[in-house]
Amino acid sequence: MVKNGVIYDQLIDITEDYLGPAAERFIDRQIESHLDKHPGKLTREDLKKLTEWIRLSVAILTDDEKIIDGLTLKLRELSVNNSGG
Amino acid sequence: MGQKRVFWLFVVLALVYILLNVFRPPEASSLSRGQITPDQVRLLRLTLTIPIIAIMFIGFYGFSKVKSYAEAVAESSEGPAFNKIAQGLLILALWIPITAIVRNTASYIAYSNPNYTEAAIIIRNYINVAMVLLSLYLLYQGSKLLIRRAKKVSLPSRGVFNAIFFILSVFFVYFTLANPNRQFPSKANSVAAYYLPDWLLIPTIIVPYLAALYFGLQAVQNILLYRYKVKGILYRQALARLANGMGVAVLALIAVGFLSAFTNFFNNVNLKVLLLIYYGLLIFVAIGYVLIALGAKKLHRIEEA
Numbered sequence: 001m002v003k004n005g006v007i008y009d010q011l012i013d014i015t016e017d018y019l020g021p022a023a024e025r026f027i028d029r030q031i032e033s034h035l036d037k038h039p040g041k042l043t044r045e046d047l048k049k050l051t052e053w054i055r056l057s058v059a060i061l062t063d064d065e066k067i068i069d070g071l072t073l074k075l076r077e078l079s080v081n082n083s084g085g
Numbered sequence: 086m087g088q089k090r091v092f093w094l095f096v097v098l099a100l101v102y103i104l105l106n107v108f109r110p111p112e113a114s115s116l117s118r119g120q121i122t123p124d125q126v127r128l129l130r131l132t133l134t135i136p137i138i139a140i141m142f143i144g145f146y147g148f149s150k151v152k153s154y155a156e157a158v159a160e161s162s163e164g165p166a167f168n169k170i171a172q173g174l175l176i177l178a179l180w181i182p183i184t185a186i187v188r189n190t191a192s193y194i195a196y197s198n199p200n201y202t203e204a205a206i207i208i209r210n211y212i213n214v215a216m217v218l219l220s221l222y223l224l225y226q227g228s229k230l231l232i233r234r235a236k237k238v239s240l241p242s243r244g245v246f247n248a249i250f251f252i253l254s255v256f257f258v259y260f261t262l263a264n265p266n267r268q269f270p271s272k273a274n275s276v277a278a279y280y281l282p283d284w285l286l287i288p289t290i291i292v293p294y295l296a297a298l299y300f301g302l303q304a305v306q307n308i309l310l311y312r313y314k315v316k317g318i319l320y321r322q323a324l325a326r327l328a329n330g331m332g333v334a335v336l337a338l339i340a341v342g343f344l345s346a347f348t349n350f351f352n353n354v355n356l357k358v359l360l361l362i363y364y365g366l367l368i369f370v371a372i373g374y375v376l377i378a379l380g381a382k383k384l385h386r387i388e389e390a
Binding site for chain 2: 017022057060061
């Protein structure tokens with residue numbers, strides 16, 4: 001399946017600022033293991049739950065709260081902007 | 086070669102190195118130069134064996150961490166780059182025990198059978214230059230693959246690196262060719278440095294060593310540039326240790342190579358000082374490998390999160 005969703009691409013763009021070349025692999029793992037779906041099937045409804053999982057995973061990688069909060073804030077903004085409400 | 090096999094190769098090399106140090110009789114030059122007894126020479130050797138073996142296994146540890154990371158990202162575009170870097174680090178880690186064994190064997194041959202001294206020294210020098218050249222070439226290749234992935238970079242530091250390369254090259258060529266002990270033994274030193282005429286020394290030792298110097302400096306430059314230019318705050322933090330470690334290990338390796346070119350200068354220096362410089366540089370190689378291992382472990386953690 002091709003991973004060409006707009007939301008998916010925006011998610012990678014944001015995460016790349018923190019995880020660089022590892023971002024796509026990281027996001028794919030989060031989607032597959034926590035949402036139990038293929039990355040290509042990511043929908044805007046998944047973003048809220050995924051954001052919390054990403055926050056937890058990044059907290060394992062760093063103690064720097066600025067980094068954790070910065071990434072979470074950007075992901076929440078993405079979630080709100082794509083909520084369609 | 087799998088990591089387990091590489092580990093057992095290191096164990097075998099460590100055992101060979103210990104046995105050589107225990108059974109090899111002390112050379113007359115060591116005794117007269119350092120004014121120490123044969124028993125003291127053996128004791129000194131055994132004392133120095135332990136740190137060398139520790140450095141060997143630190144080298145293996147650094148390699149194994151980078152190799153594990155390279156395997157974790159094998160499918161990605163960085164995979165081939167880190168695989169090449171792991172290969173270069175393996176050769177560099179193997180260089181420590183192999184050159185130590187070859188150096189001890191050459192000294193033993195020179196002592197016990199003077200007719201074979203020339204051949205032993207020539208083989209020792211060629212093994213040394215071949216391993217340094219291959220290791221730094223692989224690191225350069227890996228770093229080149231990485232830098233291609235980074236954003237288009239302007240390279241203001243190229244001029245600085247070229248200047249460093251030029252200055253070090255001039256020093257290396259000058260000190261190698263100014264060494265009166267390079268082809269024949271002298272009164273001060275019973276063993277010549279190379280046993281090669283200049284027409285053979287230049288293309289087969291000096292030129293390959295300058296190429297290794299070029300690859301080493303380029304590899305350090307590329308990995309540091311990649312570390313500054315690649316996206317990702319956390320990725321860059323992890324890569325910083327690996328890049329700095331590679332820089333320290335490569336520069337220490339280059340310095341060890343320079344040490345042999347400056348043998349003429351060191352003839353007037355106490356044996357203890359000479360050993361101190363040599364082992365000090367090996368400790369820098371080990372520090373480099375520790376940083377490499379820590380960086381690779383941090384990068385690997387990103388792949389496991």
